[in-house]
Amino acid sequence: MKILIIEDEKKLADNISTYLCSEQFTCEVAYDYYEAIEKIHVYEYACIILDITLPHGSGLDILRELKKAKKTEGILIISARDSLDDKVLGLKIGADDYLTKPFHLPELLARVSAIIRRKSFDGTDEISLDHLTVDLSERSLKSGKEIIALTRKEYDLLLYFLTNKNRVVTKEAIVEHLWGDEIDMADSYDFIYSHIKNLRKKLMNAGCPDYIKSVYGMGYRFVYHG
Amino acid sequence: MKLFTRYNRIIMLMAVLIFLISGIAYYFLLDYILLQEIDEVLSHKKTRMETFVRITGSLPVPDRLGEVQVSYTPVPTAIKELHSFATLYDSIENRAAQFRKFVFTLPVKNELYQVTLTRPLAGTHNLLTTLIFVTLATILTILLISVLINRIILRKLWEPFYATIAAMRSYKLGKVKEVQLPETNINEFQFLNENLEDTIHKAEEEYQSLKEFTENASHELQTPLAVIRSKLDLLIQKEDLSEMQSEELREIYGSVKKMSQLSRSLLLMTKIGNQQFNKVSQIDLKEKIEEKLKQFQELWNNSQLQVRCELEETLIPANENLVDILLNNLLSNASRHNIKGGSIDIHLQERQLSVSNTGFLKPLDPKRIFRRFYKEEAHSHHNGLGLSIVKQICEQSNIQIAYLYENGRHIFQLKWQESNGVD
Numbered sequence: 001m002k003i004l005i006i007e008d009e010k011k012l013a014d015n016i017s018t019y020l021c022s023e024q025f026t027c028e029v030a031y032d033y034y035e036a037i038e039k040i041h042v043y044e045y046a047c048i049i050l051d052i053t054l055p056h057g058s059g060l061d062i063l064r065e066l067k068k069a070k071k072t073e074g075i076l077i078i079s080a081r082d083s084l085d086d087k088v089l090g091l092k093i094g095a096d097d098y099l100t101k102p103f104h105l106p107e108l109l110a111r112v113s114a115i116i117r118r119k120s121f122d123g124t125d126e127i128s129l130d131h132l133t134v135d136l137s138e139r140s141l142k143s144g145k146e147i148i149a150l151t152r153k154e155y156d157l158l159l160y161f162l163t164n165k166n167r168v169v170t171k172e173a174i175v176e177h178l179w180g181d182e183i184d185m186a187d188s189y190d191f192i193y194s195h196i197k198n199l200r201k202k203l204m205n206a207g208c209p210d211y212i213k214s215v216y217g218m219g220y221r222f223v224y225h226g
Numbered sequence: 227m228k229l230f231t232r233y234n235r236i237i238m239l240m241a242v243l244i245f246l247i248s249g250i251a252y253y254f255l256l257d258y259i260l261l262q263e264i265d266e267v268l269s270h271k272k273t274r275m276e277t278f279v280r281i282t283g284s285l286p287v288p289d290r291l292g293e294v295q296v297s298y299t300p301v302p303t304a305i306k307e308l309h310s311f312a313t314l315y316d317s318i319e320n321r322a323a324q325f326r327k328f329v330f331t332l333p334v335k336n337e338l339y340q341v342t343l344t345r346p347l348a349g350t351h352n353l354l355t356t357l358i359f360v361t362l363a364t365i366l367t368i369l370l371i372s373v374l375i376n377r378i379i380l381r382k383l384w385e386p387f388y389a390t391i392a393a394m395r396s397y398k399l400g401k402v403k404e405v406q407l408p409e410t411n412i413n414e415f416q417f418l419n420e421n422l423e424d425t426i427h428k429a430e431e432e433y434q435s436l437k438e439f440t441e442n443a444s445h446e447l448q449t450p451l452a453v454i455r456s457k458l459d460l461l462i463q464k465e466d467l468s469e470m471q472s473e474e475l476r477e478i479y480g481s482v483k484k485m486s487q488l489s490r491s492l493l494l495m496t497k498i499g500n501q502q503f504n505k506v507s508q509i510d511l512k513e514k515i516e517e518k519l520k521q522f523q524e525l526w527n528n529s530q531l532q533v534r535c536e537l538e539e540t541l542i543p544a545n546e547n548l549v550d551i552l553l554n555n556l557l558s559n560a561s562r563h564n565i566k567g568g569s570i571d572i573h574l575q576e577r578q579l580s581v582s583n584t585g586f587l588k589p590l591d592p593k594r595i596f597r598r599f600y601k602e603e604a605h606s607h608h609n610g611l612g613l614s615i616v617k618q619i620c621e622q623s624n625i626q627i628a629y630l631y632e633n634g635r636h637i638f639q640l641k642w643q644e645s646n647g648v649d
Contacts (some may be wrong), residue, residue, distance in 0.1 A: 171474075
């Protein structure tokens with residue numbers, strides 16, 4: 001699947017591209033308005049990551065252009081302008097989601113994956129994890145027909161890990177994903193440990209290996225090659 | 227003291243002084259003139275008598291009924307002419323009265339006579355009194371009328387000034403509403419208004435550019451921060467990081483987070499100041515707080531904080547986003563500055579919310595607590611903007627906020643009106 005990153009800050013665009021690129025995604029980058037317009041008319045993408053402030057034009061204009069051309073790509077706006085009006089306007093024109101800079105790359109990937117899953121019509125609303133399956137429409141984890149009971153936080157955490165599998169995600173990014181970044185909770189993120197512990201226990205009870213590896217107190221890596 | 231009261235007082239004092247002095251001078255002047263008049267009449271009489279003696283060679287018979295009384299006394303030598311006052315018995319009025327006396331020597335044939343002319347002063351005195359009285363009354367009337375007129379006219383004249391002052395009092399820097407200074411055709415007030423308008427204009431411009439600067443600076447910071455953060459996210463993917471490197475990376479993460487929060491807080495404050503959150507609705511505060519409680523529960527469990535709630539149904543007319551931020555900041559604040567095993571009390575009553583928590587065992591400085599970057603401890607991990615954001619939201623939404631310290635608890639009390647006329 002192809003993803004287009006429209007972002008004028010070259011370093012940021014390249015970092016995003018490096019992080020998202022995997023066996024699943026290939027990335028292309030456009031650094032200004034005209035390059036972006038050209039690319040969106042020539043190619044088809046699964047998802048477009050769109051910055052609002054661009055040289056020679058506005059990201060919102062690109063969004064309008066996309067809608068005018070009746071393109072069906074998923075669109076994620078990334079903007080330094082943490083403005084509610086921008087957010088409302090962007091979503092109204094037809095963006096699928098909005099992320100404020102600075103963001104965590106795992107968060108970006110989670111949002112992009114969510115958009116692609118929502119947009120895809122090929123009926124793949126399941127992710128398999130060894131002998132388990134994550135049912136995305138039911139928001140549940142199953143072993144065969146049997147449901148493994150997860151709390152909402154545990155389910156979100158599992159999905160987040162699966163989208164960012166084999167990558168290190170920081171505790172900070174996990175907290176922001178699960179609780180939002182508006183609540184500045186505490187200086188330490190230890191309180192997520194109980195969720196991690198419970199999820200790990202439930203997965204291992206279901207006969208899975210220990211996927212969740214702790215990385216030097218910095219974060220976790222969900223190791224799964226499937 | 228009002229300017230025109232003071233002005234009136236000075237003018238009155240001066241006028242009374244001038245009138246007193248001039249009244250006294252006037253009295254003596256009139257007295258002198260009238261006396262001169264009488265003396266002249268007496269001198270004239272003398273001349274007539276001298277002429278009479280020269281022609282007839284004898285003294286005229288005194289006229290008993292005339293105003294001027296005449297009496298003769300033979301004298302051996304001539305005496306000096308003399309005008310003087312005398313108190314004599316007035317046969318007409320039957321009592322002692324003041325007279326003007328003129329004594330001179332008149333030679334008749336070879337004999338010398340001392341002639342004494344007297345004239346009563348009663349008439350002149352009456353005239354003088356009447357004149358003085360009339361004059362004083364006129365002066366007093368003029369004085370009174372001028373004071374009254376001054377009062378009315380001055381009040382009228384100063385009207386534009388008071389209107390300007392009233393307009394300035396309702397003015398607040400950064401408010402969208404422009405100040406309307408009253409029209410006037412008095413040069414001084416025009417000058418005042420022009421200068422005030424100029425000053426306001428300049429202050430507004432400065433304020434605007436300062437706000438824009440804060441806004442732009444915050445915006446511009448976000449992109450490099452995004453670059454740093456994304457670089458860090460990539461860097462930690464490296465397999466061969468040592469524990470020490472990880473620790474250092476974690477510190478960088480922490481600093482980046484702090485910095486991005488700081489710039490977002492500043493941006494938020496600018497936006498609140500710009501009234502970008504002006505959509506007001508009636509918000510069910512109980513529902514909002516319950517929602518927040520769920521979000522915070524995890525954190526409270528972890529730090530073993532006991533939370534007691536008494537929530538009554540009440541509405542608050544405010545912007546929903548701002549209420550959200552307000553509650554976040556109040557609850558975060560109560561959690562952060564707490565002690566292990568401490569407690570938080572949340573009381574929601576009709577138009578009143580109080581959040582109290584255990585914490586430092588001394589009261590905070592209520593004057594400085596809402597200031598930007600206020601920190602109780604220098605090494606605090608927080609940017610010190612939380613409470614000043616709370617304060618700003620309260621000001622914006624016409625909520626009164628107070629800080630109290632009672633029984634070892636820090637209490638933040640919010641009160642508002644049912645419909646508080648938020649613009």
